[in-house]
Amino acid sequence: MTVERFHIQISDEVLEDLKDRLHHIRWPDQLENSHWERGTDLSFLKTLVFYWKEHYDWRAQETRLNNLSQFRTRIDGIDIHFVHERGKGPAPLPLILTHGWPDSYLRYQKVIPLLTDPASYGGNPEDAFDVIVPSLPGFGFSGHPVQPGINNFRVSEMWAKLMTEQLGYARFAAGGGDMGSGVTRYLAANHPELLVGIHLTDIGIIRELIAAPDQEKLSEEERQYKKNAAEWMAKEGGYLSLQSTRPQTLAYGLSDSPVGLAAWIMEKFHAWSDCEGDLQKIYTWDELITHIMIYWVTGTAASSTRMYYENGTGLPPLGYIEVPTGLALFKADILPPPQSWASRNLNIARWTSMPRGGHFPAMEEPELFAEDIRAFFRPYRAGLKQ
Structure with missing residues (x-):
């Protein structure tokens, strides 16, 4: 399949429809002084929507996004959108980075x-x-899967084809966070010959530790993780249960209401970012709304949440990953993995504890993130042949 240039151009009709919906909102009430404890804060969302209606300029953001070198190609019957920016140096190392939910290639x-x-x-x-930087299938400007089964494993196989068959790289580096961490680990497990190393910012939820019946066989660190994970799932895991079991029911509200979509996404940015309760400490309104817009203008609220269902029903087990692995753990991220577990399951070559940052480190702390990527892959450049 030919790799073709891609240019974002959302129709006026889509933007006019959005404008109309933002001017006809049926707001819920909220208990006094509850703020974010029971979900997205009403006053925050009203402020965001006011900015969205009165000041946000999608066309300006669209122009800015189109400054990236973007492409589309077809892999396994699905159109895949990706950014491909060439490095400026004597021997740039190819690096594929994979995002998760509720973010995007941004x-x-x-x-x-x-x-x-x-x-x-x-x-x-x-x-x-x-x-x-590809958009996961069902996310952003990639195509929507029409058949079940597109999960982290399947996406890793698509990425292997993208990098080798479509872009012509013999060996490369990979990194990711959230679902992108899972995709990257499957890529390393099944195609170690292609990879010089992988860089992760999280391991996701380690279900084998949560389900472990014999705590005596766990390290103290692993027992603490098991306790923390159970508490987190009870308090924060409602979205996970819903998207993993009934994503289609959720999709109607998220696809019909831009405010409902914004509330669903912003709750996670607020809970998972290192923002001390104030998202504007680290993000601008334009930045936050553009993330929401990527889901809205592409109609991917339904197709993106389905990845949770697919990952919960058909993923093969992962064995020990021999590819050298760098782990950069940011201070405020959710459920950092126990080092004892990580060392038994991954070939850990670099372990970095970051002083700040949350679940979206490349957005929150881009300099820290980029420097750790550079430092980790530096020893693996020597002798790389393309």
């Missing part, structure tokens, strides 16, 4: 120039990367 927008052109940001040009 998770890595801030770090792309830091990684492709390190010399312009005080770095060494020998650390340059060719950066490839």
Whole structure:
């Protein structure tokens, strides 16, 4: 399949429909002084929607996004959208970065120039990367799967084809967070010959530790993780249960109401970012709304949440990953993995505890993220042949 240039151009009709919906909102009430404890805060969302209606300019954001080198190709019957920015250095290392939910390929927008052109940001040009950032199937400007079964494993196989068959890289690096961590680990497990190393910012929810019946066989760190995970699932896991079991029911509300979609996404940004309860400490209104817009204008509220169902019903087990692995754990991220478990399941070559940052580190702390990527992959560049 031909790799074709891609240009974002959302129709006026879609934007006019959105404008109409934002001017005809039926707001719920909220208990006094409950703020974010029971879900997205009403006053916050009203402020965001006011900015969305009165000040946000999609066309300006669209122009900015189109400054990225974007492409589409077809893999396994699904159109895949991706950014492909070439590095500026003597021997750029190809690096594929995979996002998760509720973000998008924009998770890595801030770090792309830091990684492709390190010399312009005080770095060494020998650390340059060719950066490839695909949109997961059913997310953003990629196609919507029409058949079940598109999960982290299947996506990893698609990424292997993208990097080798479509883009012509013999070996490359990979990284990811959230669902992107799972995709990257399957890629490493099943195609170690293609990878020089992988870089992760989380391990996701380690279900085998949560379900472990014999706590005596667990390390103290693993027992604490099991306790923390159970508490987190009870308090924060409602979205996970719903998207893993009844995503279609949820999809009607998220696809019909931009405010409902914004509330669903913003709750997670608020809970998972290192923002001390104030999202505007680290994000601008334009930044937050553009993430919502990527889901709205592409109609991917339904297809993106279905990934949770697919990951819950058909993923094969992962064995020990021999590919050298770097783990950058950001201070405020959810459920950091026990180092004892990680060392038994991954070939840990670098373990970094970051002083700040949350679940979206490439957005929250782009400089910290980019520097750890550069440092981890530096030893694996020597002798790489393309």
